[in-house]
């Protein structure tokens with residue numbers, strides 16, 4: 001890491017650096033775009049994966065922190081850019097042309113903070129209505145419900161988007177751009193559509209049966225979790241992690257607990273570590289089971305759902321015995337886990353491991369080798385490795401394109417570095433590869449469970465943590481592997497008992513956004529195959 | 544008068560006072576409570592094959608999926624025919640959070656359901672906004688948007704609770720003629736008159 005920082009500082013002497021594990025580099029706004037290009041293109045740096053863009057309101061100024069990861073050295077850095085202009089019209093140079101996915105993240109920042117990104121090709125609000133008053137994540141946002149009431153009138157929609165540029169005098173100029181061509185035939189899919197897996201909407205321009213372009217329209221389940229967290233004490237923020245990607249409930253809990261523990265300097269017991277990892281892997285199996293079931297159902301093989309839910313129910317039983325719930329477990333807590341394992345946990349896990357291989361074999365026999373399945377999935381929706389990185393598609397979907405992006409390997413956390421498991425990577429990048437990757441990941445998760453099930457150490461399951469937890473002032477970033485990909489958390493504390501800012505960088509947003517890219521030129525019927533194979537969870541997109 | 548469904552003995556219900564109260568209220572107000580055998584037959588058929596609209600916005604919807612699978616198997620009760628089009632469904636199981644942007648869509652789906660139509664608010668989000676009640680972008684319960692027939696609390700409700708909730712609905716459908724027919728319709732009309740959508744004739 002030290003040499004990377006040195007290199008950046010020689011290239012950009014005006015950059016300042018704080019922190020060491022995941023350093024944050026502050027750069028003046030006018031050099032930001034040059035730096036972005038250098039960070040991506042320099043062979044030694046190669047920061048080509050944009051993890052997220054964190055919008056910030058420090059009250060005296062607004063700005064953004066770009067979190068970047070290098071596929072060469074696996075290092076993560078943050079680059080902080082303070083917005084120019086006043087609070088009325090703050091702006092930053094866009095990095096959409098450097099990292100494609102950044103364009104979408106910038107839209108989110110615009111929606112929440114009102115920061116304009118100059119050069120971004122699509123400066124619309126992302127989650128909120130065009131008539132929404134105010135920017136909700138600003139500290140001075142007026143949350144009076146009378147200003148933005150619940151309305152049963154249809155929302156106003158537009159076919160245009162804004163693009164900002166600078167004129168010779170350095171003033172912002174706004175121009176309008178059509179989202180679709182004038183003669184395009186646009187079909188609306190969603191938000192109430194069984195194949196969008198939740199309330200997601202695709203505005204699809206078609207030419208005959210071929211897809212020309214998809215505009216994704218989000219916000220039908222935007223619940224404002226990041227803002228809600230800011231008014232809650234740290235232990236209270238945890239339960240939201242169950243409710244975004246509800247299949248990765250344990251994994252997300254684990255991630256947030258880890259950031260808070262890192263910030264507070266809490267060391268947790270080995271027993272708690274092992275329990276957490278086992279729960280994470282059980283979740284992964286349950287999640288992939290449901291994916292296989294619903295995906296096959298999308299493709300017309302309804303029965304598969306019943307087969308896969310059988311295993312899922314078995315896992316839910318294990319969890320219910322220990323956590324007391326079938327979903328929304330709220331199990332990991334700061335300092336360890338909420339309660340000790342149920343007495344028959346070990347036996348139950350062993351029973352699961354005994355039946356799992358048979359089940360996977362059965363799934364393969366019924367579906368994977370099926371001619372219809374092959375025809376519908378092979379070669380459909382191909383995503384190349386470069387595009388997976390540029391679009392920030394992580395998780396099994398990214399790995400199916402040949403990008404080894406498993407954060408359990410790249411940024412080992414908890415006890416993952418001691419475990420023996422393989423990172424499942426395929427090269428085809430089509431829907432079939434994404435499907436198979438998940439199938440094989442279940443086997444790898446089972447391997448992890450096998451290693452741990454007989455080695456759960458004794459000890460306390462939760463260390464003592466002060467009831468009113470205050471974190472020192474500072475910034476932390478943690479990236480972990482959820483069931484669907486890289487899950488990053490940015491936490492900023494001002495020294496009080498409540499977080500100053502929590503940013504949740506979820507894997508599903510880029511996965512939904514990439515649908516536009518990989519469906520172009522494909523048949524509209526394949527949209528279902530492709531969307532299903534990416535396995536996004538809509539509340540995880542919208543948060 | 545004992546109102547129950549086939550799969551549930553009358554004493555097993557937790558809240559018989561409620562339905563008895565309803566019947567009594569109607570009797571007092573002079574509504575005719577004698578049902579002809581044709582009514583009985585129709586209501587028997589209706590209450591045993593209520594078809595849900597596939598409508599799930601978030602976590603609660605996943606428990607609804609479990610409800611449809613082999614373990615909880617809602618096909619036992621005749622509810623398994625989940626329709627994707629509101630025009631083919633009898634009731635709407637509102638499973639999940641309803642946010643500002645979703646409200647007009649949700650209301651339109653309700654308006655598209657064919658009569659007689661029913662709504663179950665499933666989970667604390669649909670009832671009150673649940674854990675997100677204080678959010679800037681979440682509706683504080685669906686009761687302000689559509690009339691609700693049954694509330695199923697929980698976060699998420701267990702599949703068993705959902706079964707109980709839907710059974711409760713079929714019980715209500717059975718007595719519909721008593722307090723419903725005219726009466727229920729009036730209530731609904733009243734509600735819709737108070738919550739109009741521009742350009743839609745209710």
Ligand code: SF4
Nearest residue numbers: 602666667668698699
């Ligand atoms: S009630 Fe709970 S489980 Fe249901 S949608 Fe709301 S948060 Fe999710």
